[in-house]
Amino acid sequence: MTTIGVVLFPGSNCELDVMEAMRSLGADAKVLWHGDRSVGDADAVVVPGGFAHGDYLRPGAIARFSPIMAAVDKFAGDGGPVVGICNGFQVLTEAGLLPGALQKNRGLKFLCTTVELRVATTNSVLTNEAEVGQILRVPINHFEGNYTCSPETLSRLRDEDRVVLRYVDNPNGAMDDVAGICNEGRNVVGLMPHPERASNPLLGSTDGLVLLRSLLVSAGAALSRRG
Amino acid sequence: MRFSVVVEVQLREGVADPQGATIERALPHLGFDGVDGVRVGKCIRFTIDAGDEAAARREVDELCHRFLANPVIEDTDVRIEALVG
Numbered sequence: 428m429t430t431i432g433v434v435l436f437p438g439s440n441c442e443l444d445v446m447e448a449m450r451s452l453g454a455d456a457k458v459l460w461h462g463d464r465s466v467g468d469a470d471a472v473v474v475p476g477g478f479a480h481g482d483y484l485r486p487g488a489i490a491r492f493s494p495i496m497a498a499v500d501k502f503a504g505d506g507g508p509v510v511g512i513c514n515g516f517q518v519l520t521e522a523g524l525l526p527g528a529l530q531k532n533r534g535l536k537f538l539c540t541t542v543e544l545r546v547a548t549t550n551s552v553l554t555n556e557a558e559v560g561q562i563l564r565v566p567i568n569h570f571e572g573n574y575t576c577s578p579e580t581l582s583r584l585r586d587e588d589r590v591v592l593r594y595v596d597n598p599n600g601a602m603d604d605v606a607g608i609c610n611e612g613r614n615v616v617g618l619m620p621h622p623e624r625a626s627n628p629l630l631g632s633t634d635g636l637v638l639l640r641s642l643l644v645s646a647g648a649a650l651s652r653r654g
Numbered sequence: 655m656r657f658s659v660v661v662e663v664q665l666r667e668g669v670a671d672p673q674g675a676t677i678e679r680a681l682p683h684l685g686f687d688g689v690d691g692v693r694v695g696k697c698i699r700f701t702i703d704a705g706d707e708a709a710a711r712r713e714v715d716e717l718c719h720r721f722l723a724n725p726v727i728e729d730t731d732v733r734i735e736a737l738v739g
Contacts, residue, residue, distance in 0.1 A: 485724055492721075521724065528726040535672045575669065575727060600670070 429646045432459040432469030434499065434515070436479035436490045441512065441623060445475045448626035452636070452643050461493040471508040471552070471646035472499055474515030476568070476621060486514055486529065486571050487521035496522055508552040508645040509615045513569055516607070516617030525610055525617045526584070527576030529569075533600025537570045541632065543595035544606050544620060551591045551609040552645035553616040553638050563634035565620040567598060572619040574601035574608070584608055591616055614645070655736055657702050657710045662731040663723045664695035698722055701737065710734055 431449045433442045435458045446456035459466055461479075466472055479490035490496070496518070503509045503524055511519035519525045532538055546554055546561040557563075576584070581602055584590055592607035599619075607618030622635030665671045673694040681689045704710035711734055718730040 484722070488721065488724070520726075526726075528724050530670070530727060531672055533670065533672055535676060573670075577726070600672075 428453075428455045429470050429643060429650055430455045430457060430468055431642070431646060432457060432466050432472045434459045434461065434472065434474045434495055436461045436477070436493060436518075438479045438481055439475055439477035439514070441476035441514075441621065444621075444623045445473050445512070448623040448635070448639055449473075449643065451626060452640055454643050454646070459495055459498075461490070461495050464494045464498055466495070466498050466502050466507075469502070469507075470650040471510070471642055472502055473642075474499070474509070474511040474518050475623075476513030476515060479514055479518060482514070482571075485517075485521065487518035490518045491522040500524065503610070503612075503615050506612060506614050507649055508642060510553055510642055511615075511617040512621055512623070513567075513572075513619055516619055517571060519615065519617045524615050525608060526580045527574055527608070529571045529619070530573040530575050530600075531571050532569070532573050532598075538572065538598055539566075539568045540598070541566045541625075542598055542606075542620065544592045545595055547590045547593050548588045548609075550588060551613045551616050551641075553607070553609075553618070553641050554591055556641040556644055557637045561637070562595065563592075563637070564625065564632045565622055565635050565638075566624045566632075567620050568624075569599070569619055572599045572601065574605040574619075576602065587611070589613075592618055592620070655704060655706065655710075657704060657707065658735045658737050659700050659702055659710070659714055660733040661698045661714065661718060661722055662695055662733075663698065663718075664693060664729050664731065666727055666729050669727045695728075707734055707736065
């Protein structure tokens with residue numbers, strides 16, 4: 428069975444939701460403690476949302492030095508699928524696994540609402556089961572979600588088709604309407620919206636499932652590669 | 655030797671500063687006209703042991719680069735002073 432490892436920092440608060448959503452798709456899911464030095468038998472890693480280490484200094488600034496992040500870095504370097512959701516996206520940018528940074532929202536409001544996303548590429552571990560142009564209704568829940576990077580980085584992201592998801596109606600001022608991006612290897616994705624909160628009709632939307640299913644497919648591929 | 659350190663972390667030139675902009679917009683309503691260029695940052699103070707001031711500065715620069723600031727969006731300004739006694 429495919430195993431999804433979900434990183435738990437002090438202050439993470441979406442790990443159970445992610446594990447529940449992944450299990451609903453038939454995956455096995457387990458917690459990776461921030462003090463662990465290995466991702467164990469995980470076939471994919473999710474860095475979930477929350478407020479790791481209270482978001483002190485900057486979101487993700489302290490979490491990135493956790494022992495588990497060295498293991499996640501190695502796992503990603505070996506091509507393993509890694510997805511950072513919300514605070515997890517912030518952790519991955521701080522860790523240097525993804526370029527750019529997440530700034531305070533334009534308008535300085537904490538945003539808690541459901542937004543529409545447009546799939547910009549299917550060439551990533553989070554979107555391989557979706558279709559380009561597909562519109563997904565997925566909740567956001569953040570204060571620092573305003574994606575920013577240097578103009579050079581932005582043109583690289585565009586030229587290399589590495590913007591994975593864009594907001595239809597930009598809620599936070601993010602450059603180029605960026606809601607999610609991937610690394611050069613396309614196996615590390617960060618996004619501000621929460622697909623796990625759009626994974627059951629009871630939650631008002633199931634549009635996040637196509638993203639989580641994509642991750643599961645990528646994890647399965649990683650598993651069969653490993654034998 | 656022991657040194658007192660003040661690190662000012664500021665958003666880099668050209669990076670939007672919504673807090674600064676909000677404060678600047680509020681000032682005329684309070685009767686403060688002519689205030690311009692408001693930028694909001696943070697200030698981090700600590701003390702450090704080092705052989706001399708140059709060594710202290712090297713260590714603080716490294717600390718700023720790796721941890722206290724995110725070089726993608728932030729710059730730092732460091733002030734170091736030797737503590738007497």
